[in-house]
Amino acid sequence: MDLLNLKGLLLAIVVFVPLERLFAMHHEQKLFRPRWQDDLVYFFLNGLLIKLALSTTVGAIVVAGMWLVPADFQNWVGGLPFWVQLPALIVLADIGFYSVHRLFHKIPYLWKFHAVHHSIEDLDWLAAHRVHPVDQILTKGASLLPVFALGFSAAPIAAYFFLYHWQSLFIHSNIKIGFGPLRWLIASPQFHHWHHANHPEAFDKNFAGQLSLLDMLFGTMHMPGNEVPTRYGTDDPVPSGYFRQLLYPFARSRKKAVAANGAAMAADSVEKSDAGVFAAKPDQPQPVG
Structure with missing residues (x-):
């Protein structure tokens, strides 16, 4: 078994390096832009962590689906033609992805995890792998919920995984290929590059992973003509290095907790000191008149 996915890495290099x-x-x-080594570590280590976690998640979804979704409905879905199942599966999965991705931008605690992905300052196909495991597991788990709960069959599920993986690499890649009118339906590199742009007008835009149509429908699309961003990244102080980034969301919370605790102790100390200065002792004579 190719646990490190070396074949996948070599294939991606053969496909994307010439195109870029x-x-x-x-x-x-x-080609060897800053921090590419970090993203290579993500490719190897994140893959193992995320596969293990998602395997557990899929098992839980399947069991829950057996309890919550009628077997007749699952059989009906699984019996639909491939060409019906695959588009339906992509739409449902990307709605889940869009929803959770948007929450990662709106909820401050979740943003700490997602900021790791937005720390990318030079986008290419390899940078697509720089994602905090917690971020990837929750977002991908939301996508897989309808995939495995509703009874879709194996062939369209396999096709979905294939398309999702390669489109994810493609939309992060340093490739400028116009989609024409299809760019309003399908996520393109230009579409996703604006999601990563460090431009105020592009903040919290273009959340979809595969279908840019969702952002158009929900009013979160930003694609100004044929322009592309000039700056990427986030103003958050995300450190470099895989393990430092892995701990970054938790380290920030701990640092704030320590600072808050220190401030509370200092305030308590001042309060006790003031009480000692101004409190009158029982045997101390009181001022007259």
Whole structure:
């Protein structure tokens, strides 16, 4: 078994490296751009963690689906033609992805995990792997909920995983390929690059993973003509290095808790000191008149 997915890595290199040289969105970006080593570590270590966690999640979803979804309905869904199941599956999965992805931007605690992904300052296919495991597990888990609970059959599920994986690499890649009118339906590199842009007008936009149509419907789309961003990343102080980024969301919370506790202790100390200065002792004579 290829546990480290070396074949997948080699295939991605063969596909994307030439395309990023021939059709570069940013021609000045180097092949070995800053922090590429971090993202390579993500490729190897995150893959194992996320596969293990999602396998457990899928098992739980299947069991829950057996209890909550009528067997007749699951059989009906699984019996639909492939060409019906696959589009339906993609729509349902991306609605789940869109919803949870948007929550990761709106809820401050969840943003701490998602900020790791937005720390990417040079987008390419390899940078797509820089995702905190908690972020990926929750977001992907939301996508897989309808996939396995509603009874979709194996062939469209396999096709969905194939399309999701390669589109994820593609929309992060440094490739400028126009989709024409389809860009309002299908997520493209331009669409997702604006999601990563460090431009105020693009903040909290373009949440969909596969169907840009969802952002158009929910009013969160930002694609200004054929323009592409000039700055990427986040202003959050996300450190470099896989293990530091893994601990970053928790370290920040602990640091704030320690600071708050220190401030509370200092305030309590001042209060006790003031009480000692101004409190009159029982045997101390009181001022007259």
